[in-house]
Amino acid sequence: MTSRKPFLALAVLAALSTGAAFAATVPAAGDAPRPAKLDKNGDGMIDRSEAAADPTLATQFDTLDTNKDGKLSRDERPHHRGGGRGEWMARLDTNKDGRINREEAKADPKFAARFDQMDVNKDGFVDGADRALRMQQHRDAWFAKADTDKDGKLSKAEFDAASQ
Template sequence: MTLRTPLLLALLLGTSATGIALAADAPTAAPQRPAKLDSNNDGFIDRTEAASSPRLLAKFDQLDTNKDGKLSREEMPRGKHGHRGPGRGHGEQLAKLDVNKDGRISREEAKADPRLAERFDQMDLNKDGFLDKADRELRMKQHRDAWFAAADTNKDGQLSKAEFDAAKGPMHGPRHGREGHEGRPGVAPLTK
Protein backbone atom coordinates (compact mmCIF):
# COMPACT_ATOMS: atom_id res chain seq x y z
CA MET A 1 0.00 0.00 0.00
CA THR A 2 2.60 2.57 1.00
CA LEU A 3 5.16 1.21 -1.47
CA ARG A 4 3.12 2.18 -4.53
CA THR A 5 2.57 5.84 -3.61
CA PRO A 6 6.31 6.72 -3.50
CA LEU A 7 6.82 4.65 -6.63
CA LEU A 8 4.11 6.56 -8.46
CA LEU A 9 5.50 9.86 -7.19
CA ALA A 10 8.93 8.89 -8.48
CA LEU A 11 7.36 8.01 -11.82
CA LEU A 12 5.64 11.39 -11.97
CA LEU A 13 8.78 13.32 -11.14
CA GLY A 14 10.74 11.24 -13.60
CA THR A 15 8.44 12.13 -16.47
CA SER A 16 9.29 15.81 -16.16
CA ALA A 17 12.96 15.06 -16.54
CA THR A 18 12.70 12.36 -19.20
CA GLY A 19 15.48 13.85 -21.30
CA ILE A 20 17.83 13.94 -18.33
CA ALA A 21 16.96 10.39 -17.35
CA LEU A 22 17.47 9.13 -20.88
CA ALA A 23 20.78 10.94 -21.15
CA ALA A 24 21.93 9.46 -17.86
CA ASP A 25 20.93 5.94 -18.94
CA ALA A 26 22.55 6.18 -22.37
CA PRO A 27 24.87 3.25 -23.04
CA THR A 28 28.52 4.07 -22.62
CA ALA A 29 29.60 1.56 -25.26
CA ALA A 30 29.13 4.10 -28.05
CA PRO A 31 32.43 5.66 -29.11
CA GLN A 32 32.94 9.17 -27.86
CA ARG A 33 33.16 11.93 -30.43
CA PRO A 34 36.56 13.59 -30.48
CA ALA A 35 36.59 16.93 -28.73
CA LYS A 36 38.20 18.59 -31.71
CA LEU A 37 38.74 17.18 -35.17
CA ASP A 38 40.67 20.18 -36.54
CA SER A 39 43.82 19.35 -34.57
CA ASN A 40 46.08 21.81 -36.44
CA ASN A 41 43.57 24.69 -36.13
CA ASP A 42 43.67 25.59 -39.82
CA GLY A 43 39.87 25.77 -40.13
CA PHE A 44 39.67 22.60 -42.24
CA ILE A 45 39.50 18.88 -41.57
CA ASP A 46 41.81 16.84 -43.76
CA ARG A 47 41.67 13.08 -44.26
CA THR A 48 44.17 12.32 -41.46
CA GLU A 49 42.18 14.45 -38.99
CA ALA A 50 38.93 12.81 -40.14
CA ALA A 51 40.45 9.40 -39.40
CA SER A 52 39.70 9.95 -35.70
CA SER A 53 35.97 9.83 -36.59
CA PRO A 54 35.18 6.64 -38.55
CA ARG A 55 31.71 7.88 -39.56
CA LEU A 56 33.11 11.13 -40.94
CA LEU A 57 35.96 9.31 -42.70
CA ALA A 58 33.46 6.97 -44.39
CA LYS A 59 31.64 9.99 -45.88
CA PHE A 60 34.74 12.11 -46.50
CA ASP A 61 34.80 11.85 -50.32
CA GLN A 62 31.06 12.47 -50.54
CA LEU A 63 31.28 15.56 -48.30
CA ASP A 64 34.37 17.02 -50.02
CA THR A 65 32.31 18.62 -52.76
CA ASN A 66 35.12 20.77 -54.17
CA LYS A 67 37.53 17.78 -54.12
CA ASP A 68 40.36 19.74 -52.46
CA GLY A 69 41.15 16.94 -50.00
CA LYS A 70 39.83 18.80 -46.96
CA LEU A 71 36.46 19.65 -45.46
CA SER A 72 35.53 23.25 -44.87
CA ARG A 73 32.87 24.28 -42.38
CA GLU A 74 30.36 24.60 -45.23
CA GLU A 75 31.05 21.04 -46.38
CA MET A 76 30.53 19.55 -42.92
CA PRO A 77 27.17 17.85 -42.33
CA ARG A 78 24.57 19.61 -40.25
CA GLY A 79 24.02 18.30 -36.75
CA LYS A 80 20.67 17.58 -35.21
CA HIS A 81 20.26 21.24 -34.21
CA GLY A 82 21.18 22.58 -37.65
CA HIS A 83 24.74 23.55 -36.77
CA ARG A 84 27.52 22.71 -39.18
CA GLY A 85 30.85 21.22 -38.35
CA PRO A 86 32.31 19.64 -35.28
CA GLY A 87 30.99 22.29 -32.89
CA ARG A 88 31.39 22.07 -29.17
CA GLY A 89 28.67 20.76 -26.92
CA HIS A 90 27.20 22.96 -24.20
CA GLY A 91 29.09 21.08 -21.48
CA GLU A 92 32.39 21.50 -23.30
CA GLN A 93 31.81 25.23 -23.68
CA LEU A 94 31.13 25.63 -19.97
CA ALA A 95 34.12 23.47 -19.05
CA LYS A 96 36.30 25.67 -21.24
CA LEU A 97 35.05 28.77 -19.41
CA ASP A 98 35.92 27.22 -16.04
CA VAL A 99 39.49 28.52 -16.12
CA ASN A 100 40.37 27.55 -12.55
CA LYS A 101 38.74 24.10 -12.96
CA ASP A 102 36.72 24.32 -9.74
CA GLY A 103 33.57 22.93 -11.39
CA ARG A 104 31.71 26.23 -11.45
CA ILE A 105 31.64 29.39 -13.53
CA SER A 106 32.26 32.68 -11.74
CA ARG A 107 30.96 36.01 -13.01
CA GLU A 108 34.51 36.87 -14.10
CA GLU A 109 34.89 33.58 -16.02
CA ALA A 110 31.49 34.12 -17.66
CA LYS A 111 32.71 37.36 -19.21
CA ALA A 112 34.58 35.27 -21.79
CA ASP A 113 31.18 34.41 -23.33
CA PRO A 114 29.11 37.60 -23.83
CA ARG A 115 25.81 35.72 -24.10
CA LEU A 116 26.45 33.87 -20.85
CA ALA A 117 27.62 37.03 -19.10
CA GLU A 118 24.40 38.75 -20.16
CA ARG A 119 22.27 35.96 -18.65
CA PHE A 120 24.47 35.28 -15.63
CA ASP A 121 22.17 36.82 -13.00
CA GLN A 122 19.15 35.03 -14.45
CA MET A 123 20.97 31.67 -14.39
CA ASP A 124 22.52 32.10 -10.92
CA LEU A 125 19.34 30.98 -9.18
CA ASN A 126 20.81 30.64 -5.69
CA LYS A 127 22.57 34.02 -6.04
CA ASP A 128 25.93 32.74 -4.81
CA GLY A 129 27.88 34.38 -7.65
CA PHE A 130 28.60 31.10 -9.46
CA LEU A 131 26.91 28.91 -12.06
CA ASP A 132 27.18 25.34 -10.80
CA LYS A 133 25.43 22.06 -10.08
CA ALA A 134 23.30 23.67 -7.34
CA ASP A 135 21.84 26.10 -9.88
CA ARG A 136 21.07 23.26 -12.32
CA GLU A 137 19.37 21.23 -9.59
CA LEU A 138 17.33 24.24 -8.47
CA ARG A 139 16.28 24.92 -12.08
CA MET A 140 15.17 21.27 -12.49
CA LYS A 141 13.17 21.49 -9.24
CA GLN A 142 11.50 24.67 -10.44
CA HIS A 143 10.56 22.94 -13.71
CA ARG A 144 9.16 19.92 -11.85
CA ASP A 145 7.19 22.14 -9.46
CA ALA A 146 5.81 24.22 -12.33
CA TRP A 147 4.84 21.04 -14.20
CA PHE A 148 3.08 19.67 -11.11
CA ALA A 149 1.27 22.97 -10.46
CA ALA A 150 0.06 23.09 -14.07
CA ALA A 151 -0.98 19.41 -13.98
CA ASP A 152 -2.90 19.79 -10.70
CA THR A 153 -5.86 21.48 -12.36
CA ASN A 154 -8.14 21.33 -9.30
CA LYS A 155 -5.31 22.59 -7.05
CA ASP A 156 -5.82 19.93 -4.37
CA GLY A 157 -2.10 19.07 -4.10
CA GLN A 158 -2.67 15.67 -5.71
CA LEU A 159 -2.73 14.38 -9.27
CA SER A 160 -5.51 12.09 -10.31
CA LYS A 161 -4.92 9.70 -13.19
CA ALA A 162 -6.90 12.01 -15.46
CA GLU A 163 -4.77 15.02 -14.47
CA PHE A 164 -1.58 13.03 -14.87
CA ASP A 165 -2.57 11.63 -18.28
CA ALA A 166 -3.63 15.09 -19.49
CA ALA A 167 -0.39 16.65 -18.26
CA LYS A 168 2.04 14.18 -19.76
CA GLY A 169 0.90 15.21 -23.22
CA PRO A 170 1.71 13.75 -26.62
CA MET A 171 5.44 13.54 -25.86
CA HIS A 172 4.95 10.57 -23.57
CA GLY A 173 2.13 8.91 -25.49
CA PRO A 174 -0.82 6.92 -24.20
CA ARG A 175 -0.50 4.46 -21.37
CA HIS A 176 -1.68 1.28 -23.10
CA GLY A 177 -2.90 -1.58 -21.00
CA ARG A 178 -2.62 0.23 -17.67
CA GLU A 179 -5.53 0.80 -15.38
CA GLY A 180 -5.98 4.02 -13.50
CA HIS A 181 -5.09 4.06 -9.84
CA GLU A 182 -8.25 5.77 -8.59
CA GLY A 183 -10.65 3.45 -6.97
CA ARG A 184 -8.11 0.70 -6.52
CA PRO A 185 -7.82 -0.28 -2.88
CA GLY A 186 -4.67 0.92 -1.16
CA VAL A 187 -3.46 3.24 -3.96
CA ALA A 188 -3.69 6.95 -3.31
CA PRO A 189 -3.51 9.69 -5.94
CA LEU A 190 -0.11 11.27 -6.51
CA THR A 191 0.67 14.17 -4.20
CA LYS A 192 3.34 16.77 -4.20
Protein backbone atom coordinates in the same frame (compact mmCIF):
# COMPACT_ATOMS: atom_id res chain seq x y z
CA MET B 1 -2.29 1.81 -24.46
CA THR B 2 -3.55 3.98 -21.58
CA SER B 3 -1.66 1.84 -19.05
CA ARG B 4 1.62 2.96 -20.65
CA LYS B 5 1.08 6.67 -19.94
CA PRO B 6 1.60 6.49 -16.16
CA PHE B 7 4.71 4.36 -16.64
CA LEU B 8 6.05 6.77 -19.26
CA ALA B 9 5.39 9.75 -17.01
CA LEU B 10 7.07 8.05 -14.09
CA ALA B 11 10.08 7.31 -16.28
CA VAL B 12 10.23 10.94 -17.45
CA LEU B 13 9.99 12.27 -13.90
CA ALA B 14 12.65 9.82 -12.73
CA ALA B 15 14.93 10.86 -15.58
CA LEU B 16 14.43 14.53 -14.74
CA SER B 17 15.15 13.86 -11.08
CA THR B 18 18.35 11.97 -11.71
CA GLY B 19 19.50 14.06 -14.66
CA ALA B 20 20.77 16.84 -12.41
CA ALA B 21 23.21 14.48 -10.73
CA PHE B 22 24.92 13.86 -14.05
CA ALA B 23 24.63 17.41 -15.43
CA ALA B 24 27.99 18.61 -14.19
CA THR B 25 29.95 15.55 -15.26
CA VAL B 26 31.94 15.36 -18.45
CA PRO B 27 32.03 11.94 -20.10
CA ALA B 28 35.34 10.08 -20.02
CA ALA B 29 37.24 9.76 -23.28
CA GLY B 30 36.29 6.08 -23.61
CA ASP B 31 32.56 6.63 -23.17
CA ALA B 32 30.39 6.17 -26.23
CA PRO B 33 29.20 9.53 -27.57
CA ARG B 34 25.56 10.25 -26.98
CA PRO B 35 24.65 10.52 -30.69
CA ALA B 36 25.86 6.95 -31.22
CA LYS B 37 23.30 5.82 -28.66
CA LEU B 38 20.56 7.69 -30.51
CA ASP B 39 21.56 6.36 -33.94
CA LYS B 40 19.64 3.09 -33.65
CA ASN B 41 20.08 2.02 -37.28
CA GLY B 42 23.81 2.81 -37.32
CA ASP B 43 23.74 4.96 -40.46
CA GLY B 44 25.67 7.82 -38.85
CA MET B 45 22.63 10.09 -39.05
CA ILE B 46 19.91 10.84 -36.53
CA ASP B 47 16.45 10.96 -38.06
CA ARG B 48 13.37 12.48 -36.44
CA SER B 49 12.21 9.17 -34.91
CA GLU B 50 15.65 8.56 -33.38
CA ALA B 51 15.82 12.16 -32.09
CA ALA B 52 12.51 11.62 -30.29
CA ALA B 53 14.45 9.66 -27.63
CA ASP B 54 16.07 12.96 -26.55
CA PRO B 55 13.38 15.59 -25.78
CA THR B 56 15.82 18.50 -26.11
CA LEU B 57 17.13 17.29 -29.45
CA ALA B 58 13.60 16.58 -30.65
CA THR B 59 12.46 20.15 -29.94
CA GLN B 60 15.50 21.58 -31.74
CA PHE B 61 15.42 19.12 -34.63
CA ASP B 62 13.99 21.45 -37.30
CA THR B 63 16.44 24.22 -36.41
CA LEU B 64 19.44 21.89 -36.41
CA ASP B 65 18.47 20.17 -39.67
CA THR B 66 19.95 22.98 -41.77
CA ASN B 67 19.74 21.13 -45.10
CA LYS B 68 16.15 20.04 -44.34
CA ASP B 69 16.72 16.41 -45.34
CA GLY B 70 14.98 15.06 -42.24
CA LYS B 71 18.23 13.78 -40.75
CA LEU B 72 20.92 15.29 -38.55
CA SER B 73 24.38 14.70 -39.93
CA ARG B 74 27.48 14.78 -37.76
CA ASP B 75 28.07 18.45 -38.64
CA GLU B 76 24.48 19.45 -37.84
CA ARG B 77 24.52 18.02 -34.33
CA PRO B 78 25.30 20.47 -31.50
CA HIS B 79 28.07 18.21 -30.13
CA HIS B 80 30.04 18.67 -33.34
CA ARG B 81 29.39 22.39 -33.73
CA GLY B 82 31.35 23.65 -30.75
CA GLY B 83 30.78 21.08 -28.09
CA GLY B 84 28.11 20.00 -25.75
CA ARG B 85 27.33 21.53 -22.38
CA GLY B 86 30.28 19.84 -20.67
CA GLU B 87 32.81 21.09 -23.20
CA TRP B 88 31.27 24.57 -23.21
CA MET B 89 31.34 24.81 -19.41
CA ALA B 90 34.92 23.50 -19.31
CA ARG B 91 35.97 26.16 -21.81
CA LEU B 92 34.52 28.96 -19.66
CA ASP B 93 35.75 27.50 -16.37
CA THR B 94 39.30 28.82 -16.70
CA ASN B 95 40.27 28.16 -13.06
CA LYS B 96 38.86 24.59 -13.31
CA ASP B 97 36.88 24.75 -10.06
CA GLY B 98 33.77 23.22 -11.66
CA ARG B 99 31.77 26.44 -11.70
CA ILE B 100 31.59 29.65 -13.71
CA ASN B 101 32.03 32.97 -11.92
CA ARG B 102 31.01 36.36 -13.32
CA GLU B 103 34.54 37.13 -14.55
CA GLU B 104 34.81 33.81 -16.41
CA ALA B 105 31.36 34.36 -17.92
CA LYS B 106 32.61 37.49 -19.71
CA ALA B 107 34.38 35.22 -22.23
CA ASP B 108 30.93 34.47 -23.70
CA PRO B 109 28.91 37.70 -24.04
CA LYS B 110 25.57 35.88 -24.47
CA PHE B 111 26.18 33.85 -21.32
CA ALA B 112 27.43 36.91 -19.42
CA ALA B 113 24.19 38.74 -20.29
CA ARG B 114 22.18 35.86 -18.77
CA PHE B 115 24.48 35.22 -15.80
CA ASP B 116 22.07 36.53 -13.15
CA GLN B 117 19.25 34.44 -14.61
CA MET B 118 21.46 31.32 -14.75
CA ASP B 119 22.75 31.80 -11.17
CA VAL B 120 19.49 30.50 -9.72
CA ASN B 121 20.74 30.11 -6.15
CA LYS B 122 22.41 33.56 -6.25
CA ASP B 123 25.76 32.37 -4.91
CA GLY B 124 27.78 34.20 -7.57
CA PHE B 125 28.54 31.05 -9.57
CA VAL B 126 26.80 29.02 -12.27
CA ASP B 127 27.26 25.31 -11.62
CA GLY B 128 25.51 21.98 -11.31
CA ALA B 129 23.61 23.19 -8.24
CA ASP B 130 21.96 25.91 -10.33
CA ARG B 131 21.01 23.39 -13.01
CA ALA B 132 19.53 21.04 -10.41
CA LEU B 133 17.56 23.89 -8.85
CA ARG B 134 16.30 25.04 -12.26
CA MET B 135 15.19 21.50 -13.09
CA GLN B 136 13.39 21.24 -9.74
CA GLN B 137 11.64 24.55 -10.41
CA HIS B 138 10.50 23.29 -13.82
CA ARG B 139 9.19 20.04 -12.30
CA ASP B 140 7.39 21.93 -9.54
CA ALA B 141 5.82 24.34 -12.04
CA TRP B 142 4.69 21.45 -14.27
CA PHE B 143 3.17 19.65 -11.28
CA ALA B 144 1.42 22.81 -10.02
CA LYS B 145 -0.08 23.39 -13.46
CA ALA B 146 -1.13 19.73 -13.82
CA ASP B 147 -2.67 19.57 -10.31
CA THR B 148 -5.80 21.45 -11.34
CA ASP B 149 -7.75 20.69 -8.14
CA LYS B 150 -4.73 21.74 -6.01
CA ASP B 151 -4.91 18.68 -3.72
CA GLY B 152 -1.17 17.97 -3.96
CA LYS B 153 -1.76 14.78 -5.96
CA LEU B 154 -2.25 14.03 -9.64
CA SER B 155 -5.28 12.01 -10.59
CA LYS B 156 -5.14 9.93 -13.75
CA ALA B 157 -7.31 12.52 -15.50
CA GLU B 158 -5.02 15.38 -14.43
CA PHE B 159 -1.94 13.48 -15.50
CA ASP B 160 -3.43 12.50 -18.86
CA ALA B 161 -4.48 16.10 -19.53
CA ALA B 162 -1.03 17.43 -18.61
CA SER B 163 0.75 14.82 -20.72
CA GLN B 164 -0.96 15.78 -23.96
